[in-house]
Amino acid sequence: MVRAFVLICLMMFAISTRAELEVNIEPANSRVKANIEAFVGPVQASSRREMWRLARPSIAQAERAAQALGYYQTRIRPQVTGPNNAPTLVLNVTLGEPVRLRNVDIRIEGPGQGTDAFALTTPGRRLRTGAILHHGYYEDLKTLISNQALRYGYFSGRFTEHRMLIDIENNQADITLVYHTGERFRLGEVVFSETPFNENLLQRMVPFRTGVPYDADLIAGLNRDLLSSGFFESVQVSAPANRADEDGLIPVDVQLQARKKHSLGFGAGFSTDVGPRARANWTQHWLNAKGHSRGAELEVSSPRQKLSAWYQIPLTPPQSSALRFFTGWQNENIDDTESEAFTIGAQYQKRLRSGWERVIGLRLEQERFSLGNESGDSTLLIPSISFQRTTSTGGVDPSQGYSLLLDVQGAKEGIVSDFDFVRANASAKGLYTLWDNHRFLSRVNLGGIASNSFRRVPPSLRFFAGGDQSVRGYDYRTLSPTDSSGERIGGRFLLASSVEYQYEFIDRWRAAVFIDHGNAMDSLTDPRKTSAGLGVRWVSPVGPIRIDLARSISDPDEGFRIHFSMGPEL
Structure with missing residues (x-):
């Protein structure tokens, strides 16, 4: 009671x-x-x-x-x-005077004594001698000890002593709390329900070995990893203690339901950068018992048409590493730039324990292009490496988080490639919400190219600025060095940054003010452009939709420009 x-x-x-x-x-x-x-x-x-x-x-x-x-x-x-x-x-x-603690005896006994599992059960100042008696702190500690025992597999643990004696006349209380952990149980063999996949693939997804000490986080991690693999519609992992054998091994039971083999998606959208666009994609999430998958995608807009396909082989562990082969064709016609590119290659993708996504790639790229007054073609064998990490809280509409990207690629003349180049690109985005309806966003993008023949670098590798995701107040890719005839040809360097404040004035509706700064340049000393503007954000079920009215501060004659875009902010 x-x-x-x-x-x-x-x-x-x-x-x-x-x-x-x-x-x-x-x-x-x-x-x-x-x-x-x-x-x-x-x-x-x-x-x-x-x-x-x-x-x-x-x-x-x-x-x-x-x-x-x-x-x-x-x-x-x-x-x-x-x-x-x-x-x-x-x-x-x-x-009156409060009851204070006189004698406090809190002990963990048994095999779990001194282990990390019970390190958090130290009572600290709340239950030390001289502290005011608080029944809730006493009950909280008992609950914490019991929960830690369950999490780390001390299923036979119990309180051998738990009493509180209160001397009301002298305003003193004694606490005795002794918990005997018993032996720690261990995780046994992982048994999967019937699926279209072979046992080898499934066992490679298990992040622990048979006999490892029980930890509820391992069970939750296996459940999470199986879902993230993309092979299953539903996953249920259980390791009930009552099924342990005489050696304390608990069999791990995994019930799986494979997802449908094929999915077909269609999408359409509009932005001021590329106008109306349409997209279709097909994915075969698994095509054999080894978990191989493949897919294709078509994207069409007025300035760009793109067709690509891929084939993926899961590695170890399958849920976080894979070898992907890909090929694609792209045709682009934007203002002063025309290009047609064909690509074929492979990349090794892995999610590191630190949370970073690492991609190591090698691709052969052939591109024919017209850039300002010049035209040409290039053949490049491009090794690359990239690291990306996104952390956020809040789902489709995160309240805080950040996104980081670093990409480095290059080619060596004579090794299939027509010329030397090294290209590096880094970006960072940050989001923070204060007092529920005050949001602060910032982003910065830096890039640079080193080459012994920059004029031969195709437009797909050069830097351009301006547009919805760059420096607003300028049209898409209109910030760039120009040739002798004034046509934009792309730059060696890129700097684009933005600071934005949003205020939620109605549920799911936000007003925004922002300042953008940057340019695509041939020299880091070249002038940069600054713009400012106002906007409205609607948090739709599929993500934020943004409408901005921006004007250049550096070039007032540019007038106002409306920018419309949609998609995640990180």
Whole structure:
């Protein structure tokens, strides 16, 4: 009963009461006051006489609420005030000296003693000698010890002693809490339900070996990894302790439902960068028992048409590493630039333990292009490596997070390639929300190319700035060095940055102000452009939709430009 009472008090600790109850504490103690108000709750009566009848049980409840926080020497004097048809019960509470802890004996015994599993159960200042008795802290510690034992597989653990002795006359209390852990259970063989995949592929997804000490995080991790592999519609992993054998090995049971083999997707959108666009993709999520997969994608817009296909082989572990072969064709015609490129290659993808996605690639790229007054073609064998990491909280509409990307690629003249080059590109985005409806976003993108023959570098590798995702206030890819005839030909370097503030004035609707700065340049000393603007954001079910009105500060003659885009902010 005492435990249930304490839990109820703590759960209701911060709940406000109605005006029918007023609690005065002497000396002032906000925690005791809040606990009494929460536990007594609203006291409603149709007359002063009825309110007086409710005073006695209310006093008893108030005394128990004060005792839960260590105050056993309380005096409570009730009053009833207010009109007869709307009376208020006033409890004037005088707190005596609190009960303080005298002897505190908290011990972990057995094989789990001194292990990391029970390192968090140290009571600290809350339950040390001289601290004010708090029933909730005592119950919290018992719950924490029990939970740690369950998480780390000490299923036979139990409290051999758990008592609290209170000397009310001397305002002292003794606590004895002894937990014997018993032996730690271990995880046994992982058994999978029937699936279209072979046993070798499934076992390679298991992140632990048979006989490893039980840890609930390992079970949750296996469940998460199997879902993230993309092979399964549903996953259920269980390791019930009652199925352990005499050696303490618990078999791990995995129930799997394979996802449908094929998926077909269609999409359409619009942005001021490329205008209307349409996309179609087909994916065969698995085509054999080894978990191989393949897919194709078509993207069409006025300035760009793209067709690509890929074939992927899972490696070890299959859920986080793969070898992908790909090929693609792209035709692009944007203002002063025309290009047609064909690509074929492979890349090794791996999600590192640190959370970074690493991609090592090698591709053969042939591109014919017209750039300003010049035209040409290039053949390049390009090794590359990239690292990317995105962390966010909030799903489709995150409240905070960041995204980092580093990409380096290059080619060596004479090794299939027509010329030397090294290209590096790095970007960072950050999002932070303050007080629920104040959002701050920032981004920066830096890039550079080193080459012994920059004029032969195709437009797909050069840098351009301007547009929805770059420097707003300028049209898409209109910030760039120009040739002798004034046509834009792309730059060796890129700098693009932005700072934005959003305010949510209605649920899922936000107003924004921003400043963008940057340019695509042939020299880092070349001038950069600055623009500013206002915008509106609507958080749709598929992600934010953005409309911006921006104007260049550097070139006022550019006038205002409207930018429309959609997609994630990180």
